[in-house]
Amino acid sequence: MDLDRLTEVRLRARSAGLDLDDERLELLAESLQEFNDMLRVLDRIEVNPTDLALETYDPAWTEGASQ
Amino acid sequence: MTLDVTALTLDHALKGLANGDFSTVELMRESLLMLDATDAKIQAWVEIQPRQAMELAAAADRRRTFSTPTTPLLGIPIGVKDIIDLAGMRTRCNMESRVNVDPAINDADAVASLRRDGAILLGKTVTQEAAAGVISDPARNPWDPERIPGGSSGGSAAAVAAGNCIAALGTDTGGSIRIPASVTGTVGLKPTWGQLSVRGIFPLSPSLDTVGPIAKTVHDAAILYLSLARRQKEIAGLANRFPESGGTLTGKRIGVSRSFFLDRVQADVTTAFEDAIAVLGSLGAEIVDVDWEEATAARVVASAISRVESSAIHRQQVREAPELMGEALRSRVELGAILPADTYIRLRQVRQVVRESIANLYREHRLEAMIAPTLPATAPRSGEADIVFDDGSTEPVGTCLTRFTGPWNTTGQPVISIPCGFDRLRLPIGLSFIGKPNQELELSDLAHAYERAAGWFRHSPNLV
Numbered sequence: 407m408d409l410d411r412l413t414e415v416r417l418r419a420r421s422a423g424l425d426l427d428d429e430r431l432e433l434l435a436e437s438l439q440e441f442n443d444m445l446r447v448l449d450r451i452e453v454n455p456t457d458l459a460l461e462t463y464d465p466a467w468t469e470g471a472s473q
Numbered sequence: 474m475t476l477d478v479t480a481l482t483l484d485h486a487l488k489g490l491a492n493g494d495f496s497t498v499e500l501m502r503e504s505l506l507m508l509d510a511t512d513a514k515i516q517a518w519v520e521i522q523p524r525q526a527m528e529l530a531a532a533a534d535r536r537r538t539f540s541t542p543t544t545p546l547l548g549i550p551i552g553v554k555d556i557i558d559l560a561g562m563r564t565r566c567n568m569e570s571r572v573n574v575d576p577a578i579n580d581a582d583a584v585a586s587l588r589r590d591g592a593i594l595l596g597k598t599v600t601q602e603a604a605a606g607v608i609s610d611p612a613r614n615p616w617d618p619e620r621i622p623g624g625s626s627g628g629s630a631a632a633v634a635a636g637n638c639i640a641a642l643g644t645d646t647g648g649s650i651r652i653p654a655s656v657t658g659t660v661g662l663k664p665t666w667g668q669l670s671v672r673g674i675f676p677l678s679p680s681l682d683t684v685g686p687i688a689k690t691v692h693d694a695a696i697l698y699l700s701l702a703r704r705q706k707e708i709a710g711l712a713n714r715f716p717e718s719g720g721t722l723t724g725k726r727i728g729v730s731r732s733f734f735l736d737r738v739q740a741d742v743t744t745a746f747e748d749a750i751a752v753l754g755s756l757g758a759e760i761v762d763v764d765w766e767e768a769t770a771a772r773v774v775a776s777a778i779s780r781v782e783s784s785a786i787h788r789q790q791v792r793e794a795p796e797l798m799g800e801a802l803r804s805r806v807e808l809g810a811i812l813p814a815d816t817y818i819r820l821r822q823v824r825q826v827v828r829e830s831i832a833n834l835y836r837e838h839r840l841e842a843m844i845a846p847t848l849p850a851t852a853p854r855s856g857e858a859d860i861v862f863d864d865g866s867t868e869p870v871g872t873c874l875t876r877f878t879g880p881w882n883t884t885g886q887p888v889i890s891i892p893c894g895f896d897r898l899r900l901p902i903g904l905s906f907i908g909k910p911n912q913e914l915e916l917s918d919l920a921h922a923y924e925r926a927a928g929w930f931r932h933s934p935n936l937v
Contacts, residue, residue: 422788425792432802433804434807441780447773448774450824451823453825
């Protein structure tokens, strides 16, 4: 395991109030890596940075639908 | 008389009670006898209230004798997933830290709706720890007790399939109503996110959580949905809307996105799905091939948002008493706790883009609904870590079973999963109909027509 990466995860964990031993920190670092890998599929999606995501249903749902 | 409670639908139970074919006491007694006979194998229940249930059944019969009941669910035995508050009973959520939690003082809004409409709440059904998973141990699948009933509403689905109760309440954040419905051969309705109150339900991921029914038919699920939506006056009209003979789908446009929803699917599931398409075509539906490009993103967003939000809910527990948490929940919460806030905000923003993409797809192709296999696979054996595909490749059970369900939690659309056949081991396969927001009954029209034409709802597990 990359020591810098482990140190970063340790700092983040402490900041979140988690007191983890080295074994759990390594597990957490692996989980974080897998999670970030999973999120890569979203990189290509452009969002509006000023939209703070108060989601609504688009009116397009009902426009022109077959009845 | 002896009732076949394993096959008895809610619709037929209501008719039988109204016609005097059997009493509420007889219905409750047969349900409890079936529960007793199957409990060692199926283990669907955390706690039941048999004495209180029999007293309420007798009271329902007295009420029926002396007046015409105005409550549409009078005397119907219902199970409640054990993350949903039922006044007087503990809400343990299959969490060690909540084993001795104080009993709930009030009913959750969903329970209150059913109780007000006359249902008898039989007890609490097994769920996964904190509703975060698809196994629901120790509950088992009535079609093969060596296999899982899915999750996290696994106890509810198993109890319905085994005839322990006529229907049950579940919750769905990433598939937790539809996964158990699919693997137990029952019907599960995930309503539109935000439509039904989740007050009194232990949260998993509030921006994704929904509550809904698990039942034996589309008609039954619609009855419960209307009760939950406090639209009980419309229940009587459902008999005309959902005739036993079914209906046609002439002119209905139904989309299929094969690139995502038929990728890495067990062969028997693909066959059942293609057969279902043929049935829908024979009913007059127009099957439209579409390509929802954001399906993978939708899946990832549901999974990621759920991890962050559930971490916020369990943060105190993981700091103060992590030893009381199972490894899966603990790891999930620890990961969520160290993710930066901007990751979460971006996920919410991406969700909006994904919602717009599916709305545009429906509009562009003038779709009434989409269909997809509910799951890529049938129920795995308890203890198996991976789903095995026909080419020998594998996928972790939790990842596989949420692959086709999670995207619809991201979009928030209503989805109903109904049986569409069996695999070579005679394990049930589910078909999902995905509708437009707040159009649960219109969606049920399509599912009902298929259900009656295909006839899979007539099959029940052989338990005793």
